Amino acid sequence: MQHIPLTSLGQSNPTFPGLDASVATSSHELTIPNDLIGCIIGRQGTKINEIRQMSGAQIKIAGATDGSAVRHVTISGSPASISLAQYLISASLEMAKLSIQAASSSSSGNPVDLSLSFPQSASPASTPSSVAMLAAPPSAINVHSPQAMPTIPSAHYALPVSSLLGMKTVPLLAVHTAASGLTPYTAKIPTSATIKKSERQKFAPY
DNA sequence: TACCCTA
Numbered sequence: 001m002q003h004i005p006l007t008s009l010g011q012s013n014p015t016f017p018g019l020d021a022s023v024a025t026s027s028h029e030l031t032i033p034n035d036l037i038g039c040i041i042g043r044q045g046t047k048i049n050e051i052r053q054m055s056g057a058q059i060k061i062a063g064a065t066d067g068s069a070v071r072h073v074t075i076s077g078s079p080a081s082i083s084l085a086q087y088l089i090s091a092s093l094e095m096a097k098l099s100i101q102a103a104s105s106s107s108s109g110n111p112v113d114l115s116l117s118f119p120q121s122a123s124p125a126s127t128p129s130s131v132a133m134l135a136a137p138p139s140a141i142n143v144h145s146p147q148a149m150p151t152i153p154s155a156h157y158a159l160p161v162s163s164l165l166g167m168k169t170v171p172l173l174a175v176h177t178a179a180s181g182l183t184p185y186t187a188k189i190p191t192s193a194t195i196k197k198s199e200r201q202k203f204a205p206y
Numbered sequence: 207t208a209c210c211c212t213a
Contacts, residue, residue, distance in 0.1 A: 035207080044211075063210090
């Protein structure tokens with residue numbers, strides 16, 4: 001009674017009905033200010049090259065637009081690659097912006113800062129990528145190890161990039177792993193509070 | 207302040 005769900009036969013990926021994950025190439029376009037495009041490209045294009053190779057997406061940067069202070073950037077590739085590339089570009093852009101702001105704040109006197117300590121917090125949606133909180137701390141893993149935890153089958157955690165980015169494109173990256181298909185989420189966070197924790201936390205404030 | 211890459 002074997003069914004053979006969908007192992008790695010290497011034929012077609014039924015993961016997405018009506019969508020070939022292997023040939024699923026999307027394209028996204030965005031514009032980057034001329035002053036910030038350099039930060040994204042980097043010297044000799046090392047930065048953009050790194051982003052290209054890291055994300056695996058095809059990033060095309062058009063020449064300076066005449067009359068517009070922005071550059072057209074086209075990102076094409078698989079959704080995961082596009083997401084990753086976009087995030088990397090966004091991060092670089094933000095970093096550059098912050099750098100410029102910090103530098104400009106120290107040089108010349110701005111007629112804006114008169115009183116108060118708030119320079120310019122016009123951005124309501126602050127902390128765009130301040131997730132900080134990566135995965136669970138190592139302490140959670142060392143909860144209790146009587147044996148070699150034979151419960152978890154696969155131990156392939158090759159997602160260093162996602163951790164660094166802290167984005168929610170994790171499920172997409174799974175597709176990039178040659179369609180492993182198995183262990184998409186598994187029990188990442190085991191019941192760390194299965195034992196003990198009875199009279200320990202009575203009043204414990206912290 | 208700019209950094210200029212690859213199809």
